[in-house]
Amino acid sequence: MLTDELQGRLAKRIDLRILEKERKKKSEKDGFGKNKTIDEVFDKSTMMTVSGLKNSGIISYVNGAVGSGKESKTYWAVGPSGNDLALKIYLVSTSNFKKRHPYLLGDQRFSKIRKGTRHLVEIWAQKEFANLKQCYEAGISCARPITVIKNVLVLDFVGKNGVPYPLLNESEVDYGDYQEAISIIEDLYRKARIVHADFSEYNIFKTEKGLMIFDFGSSIDARHANAKEFLERDIKNITKFFVKRGLTVTNPADIIERLTK
Ligand SMILES: Nc1ncnc2c1ncn2[C@@H]1O[C@H](COP(=O)(O)OP(=O)(O)OP(=O)(O)O)[C@@H](O)[C@H]1O
Ligand SMILES: [Mg+2]
Incomplete structure (x- = not known):
């Protein structure tokens, strides 16, 4: 015989399971489940990364897109002191990155590469950040790098009033x-x-x-x-x-x- 307390706890857990399942179904329908991409840029993980940038005070908000290439889309964002920033978001949904493996192999800084596009894209963004930092610190005329988190690179905006x-x-x-x-x-x-x-x-x-x-x-x-x-x-x-x-x-x-x- 189950005690009332135990029954209550079990019921709660079952409720939670059902809720969890429902939530999952709904989110998959919304295109918002794990690994799903709402549009070609903002999959769930990228949204979380951008929220993280907001929560940590690196950016205040994101304005419109200013450029898009085959592998990334760049946005004009604004920092906490009203400074203009660029967010270069590498697309996770693209398969072009597989072609890029040869550029990473042979570069000692990026020797531990796992399989999988997402990981490769993140490594690629880190690589761009590392290159940019190396150049900026050497006094090359380039934008100041701010940070890179997963597939999102943050750097100073080069332009005026949101126009590059x-x-x-x-x-x-x-x-x-x-x-x-x-x-x-x-x-x-x-x-x-x-x-x-x-x-x-x-x-x-x-x-x-x-x-x-x-x-x-x-x-x-x-x-x-x-x-x-x-x-x-x-x-x-x-x-x-x-x-x-x-x-x-x-x-x-x-x-x-x-x-x-
Ligand atoms: N720091 C920046 N400030 C303002 N605009 C920028 C900045 N970096 C990039 N952009 C804009 O975004 C566009 C694309 O940037 P970038 O060349 O880095 O991306 P890409 O994915 O390599 O594009 P492509 O494949 O076309 O070369 C640029 O042409 C420019 O208009
Ligand atoms: Mg380019």
Whole structure:
């Protein structure tokens, strides 16, 4: 025979189980269950990460999206002192990351990689943060990194009133811009010991104070086995852009030679 007290406790537990099941069913229907994604950006875990940023006072609120690529979406957010921030949210729903494994293998800083896209995406965000920090601390012209939590990277907003500065691609350019771009590549290599590996007119802002480089997700350590290959590609890519704009430029081979000898 069960005592009344025990019966009561059992009933409570059964109630809880039923409630839990109902909640799960409902949340799955809402698209809000574990591992479900409401839209391509805000799955449950990403929402929790953004709430965490709010609770810890790093951000006050998030405004609209300012950019979206294949693997991430960037939002304008506002910090507690009214300062503008950028949240770069790496998409967990994309499968493109699997292709990125080769960039991480061979980088000693990220040797313990588990399988699974979510983990890979988080490692990727951490990698971008680490690269950005290394560059910022070496005095490269880039946004100040604030923090990275899971797939969400927080950095200073580069722009005005929630509008990012124009990209180099969208701007008038002159010989000074070319020299500045090449000198950023050189400083990245010599001072920050980083090769950007995606250096292009689409990953450079043109601000009133000069060029600012961003999107360090693909960047690699200058000691990486393929670093020179990527360095060459960066120099050739940006040279091509300035040539297309009608400028007379230095032969990329001479710059590479000067930089790596
Ligand atoms: N710190 C920032 N401040 C303001 N806007 C930013 C910042 N970082 C990125 N953006 C905006 O977001 C866009 C995409 O950023 P980023 O290149 O880092 O993402 P991505 O996913 O690599 O995109 P893509 O695949 O197109 O290269 C930029 O073109 C820019 O408009
Ligand atoms: Mg980019």
